[in-house]
Amino acid sequence: MDSHLDAATPGASDGPVAAIADATDSGRAADRAYTAIRHQILTGERDGGEWLRETDLSMALGVSRTPVREALRRLAAEGLVSHERNRGVRVQNWSSHDLDEIFSLRTVLEPWGSALAAERGVADTDELDDLANRMDRAASGPTPDVELITPLNNRFHRLILEASGNSRLVTLVASVVDVPLVSRTFSRYGPESLRRSVAHHHEIVSALRAHDPIWAESVMRSHVRSAWAALRADDSIAQD
Amino acid sequence: MDSHLDAATPGASDGPVAAIADATDSGRAADRAYTAIRHQILTGERDGGEWLRETDLSMALGVSRTPVREALRRLAAEGLVSHERNRGVRVQNWSSHDLDEIFSLRTVLEPWGSALAAERGVADTDELDDLANRMDRAASGPTPDVELITPLNNRFHRLILEASGNSRLVTLVASVVDVPLVSRTFSRYGPESLRRSVAHHHEIVSALRAHDPIWAESVMRSHVRSAWAALRADDSIAQD
């Protein structure tokens, strides 16, 4: 253990951390830490159950423990990590039961949001259409580009919920969906599930353009249920 | 994310805040700070828009700024306060639009949860019945005891959602409902709304006992909508 850490001075020396630092440099060390750790969890870089040591993280990120602690508390509030008193923070574990809870909720919330969006008719259907087309292309090749589809799909769903006019709905769904289990969904899709999912997206755009709430709701419900079924068939999830 | 759910319990003894230090010593200063500040916000002791200064709070609570900061961050994550960079934290303001968003969501989530609970049939209908009766008594007098009804009602709704089997549903609804606007709902009820609300509770218990999901869902939906209507009629909410 060194007597003092010169990396603790912000900006004094940019080591390997510099890449992370300017990637999301919001000016706040706590925000950078939050974003970095969260990213590591969502991408699966950190395994479930793994301990997140404040000292390790602070050194890896080139900041002190204080902003790291703040980041960990935010992540704990979101449920991505669990906080054990005087013991530390560890990455949350996800089971197939969690998957069921999440998709059960999505089956209710997302179709409802879609119906609201269709009713209000303020959704940016042009951008949605564009997103659907890009997902189309990303999925059509021999080897679907999962890394490309995922953010497009996330934006697609988010845009629709935002068009529902209920800001809390956006937050709630995001808080439930933003877990490794779900955000890496497409990597576990078979080719048929993938094609069907893409087709749903196009149909949802049509329903929104037609201002048909019932249609939009139905398609979205099918969309969510089919995703659920596709994931259930997959056995790469820990059963408990 | 679980400790904020039961804070509506009346057990939190008020009085000088300093007394909390040795009274409810959970061992963690951060938790004490969190509970205390949260209580102040939910009871309306802190007005919307009011600045929460770290130094003031730390002195009032007899701890340093560090645990206060942690508490404020948790509250910010829950949406009870808003955090402005380098400026501080202020108590969130609630408008009639927020009320609409919240009850709009409740209209979807709580009836669904009730249907699930009726279907599974694991709800503790005896305790629910007891709660309904106690609310009955508290509401029947010439001057309804609002301070007594509120925690009973919160527990009633929470118990049902817990019986739905979807733990995330409990958390989600709690995160949306635990705001001053809603938690002090009954203080704005008229006598008729109050009687109707109490009647709904009894009917919900019956529906659960009959294991009738559709009935349970319907009554709960009526229950939520009637509450919404009662609050809409009230003009004590800031319009924006």
Place this chain on the structure above:
DNA sequence: GCTTGGACAACTGTATGCAATATCGACGGC
């Protein structure tokens, strides 16, 4: 009178030292 610049004050953001606590291994008693 109005605007503008600058110093000041208040407050948050970050770093770091110290105390408290849990874990794990070694040692001694049974």
Place this chain on the structure above:
DNA sequence: GCCGTCGATATTGCATACAGTTGTCCAAGC
């Protein structure tokens, strides 16, 4: 040989010092 206890170590929890930022107030200039 097994179990309980004690101590070393690692790690969190809290306090505090310091740095950075923002808003304010006042005075000088137009």
